[in-house]
Amino acid sequence: MRKTMHKKLIVGNLKMNPVSPAEFGRYLDMLEKETKGKNFEKTEIVICPPAIYFRQFSERKFKNIKLGAQDVYWEYQGAYTGEISAGMVKANGAEYSIVGHSERRKYFGENEEIINSKLKAILRSGLKAILCVGESGEERKSNQTAPVLKKQLEKSLAGIGIGKAEYITIVYEPIWAVGTDKTPSSDEVLEAKIVIKKILTVLYSKKAVEKMKILYGGSVKSFCAGQVCVDPAMDGALIGRESLAPYEFIKIVKIVEEK
Ligand code: PGA
Numbered sequence: 001m002r003k004t005m006h007k008k009l010i011v012g013n014l015k016m017n018p019v020s021p022a023e024f025g026r027y028l029d030m031l032e033k034e035t036k037g038k039n040f041e042k043t044e045i046v047i048c049p050p051a052i053y054f055r056q057f058s059e060r061k062f063k064n065i066k067l068g069a070q071d072v073y074w075e076y077q078g079a080y081t082g083e084i085s086a087g088m089v090k091a092n093g094a095e096y097s098i099v100g101h102s103e104r105r106k107y108f109g110e111n112e113e114i115i116n117s118k119l120k121a122i123l124r125s126g127l128k129a130i131l132c133v134g135e136s137g138e139e140r141k142s143n144q145t146a147p148v149l150k151k152q153l154e155k156s157l158a159g160i161g162i163g164k165a166e167y168i169t170i171v172y173e174p175i176w177a178v179g180t181d182k183t184p185s186s187d188e189v190l191e192a193k194i195v196i197k198k199i200l201t202v203l204y205s206k207k208a209v210e211k212m213k214i215l216y217g218g219s220v221k222s223f224c225a226g227q228v229c230v231d232p233a234m235d236g237a238l239i240g241r242e243s244l245a246p247y248e249f250i251k252i253v254k255i256v257e258e259k
């Protein structure tokens with residue numbers, strides 16, 4: 001497989017953490033300490049905190065860390081109590097939004113149709129999308145990984161033209177690895193990446209797909225970053241728990257960047 005020419009992308013998904021502005025402030029202090037004056041030339045770092053902390057994040061004026069949302073609603077504005085639009089998060093400093101995370105699918109009933117609407121809204125607003133796909137443990141056991149990825153990608157990307165492809169990053173995030181301590185082998189990640197590339201090539205074109213990043217996500221820690229990100233030549237990682245520990249998070253950045 002051709003070696004990727006992309007800048008790596010490392011995304012920290014803080015989920016519903018930390019619990020207070022004071023705690024988030026301490027988190028930002030630690031993040032600053034780990035990144036200040038450092039030039040991550042080969043890597044783009046994105047932190048996705050709860051949207052209520054966006055302003056607090058932006059006030060720190062990080063030069064080498066971008067802001068992302070964990071989710072958005074697909075409508076532009078209106079009577080949708082509790083929701084936040086893609087335009088709103090963009091206007092508040094975000095450059096990216098995650099979409100289709102397995103926790104959104106599991107706890108909030110998001111299906112591919114919803115994910116497709118959200119993805120379109122993200123791209124319409126000028127944000128870049130980080131689309132998560134991946135199979136459950138049962139599906140892997142019954143050899144359904146490839147058909148599941150195909151269904152998820154085809155339905156989530158329906159109606160999204162080739163011109164938008166470069167603004168979409170795909171995360172291979174096997175559900176059985178998220179929030180657990182299980183990780184796939186390098187070969188399993190590489191196989192999934194090849195499957196994803198093939199599906200995307202049919203949907204778009206080889207040239208368009210070269211501009212798309214494919215990340216790995218699910219229990220990434222510094223000790224396994226080589227196995228799940230570097231060896232299968234992924235374009236980066238989506239990191240949950242370890243992104244709450246800036247020292248560990250930046251350690252992963254360095255491991256992925258140096259290869
Ligand atoms: P984890 O989460 O790293 O804690 O497994 C990954 C994710 O949900 O994006």
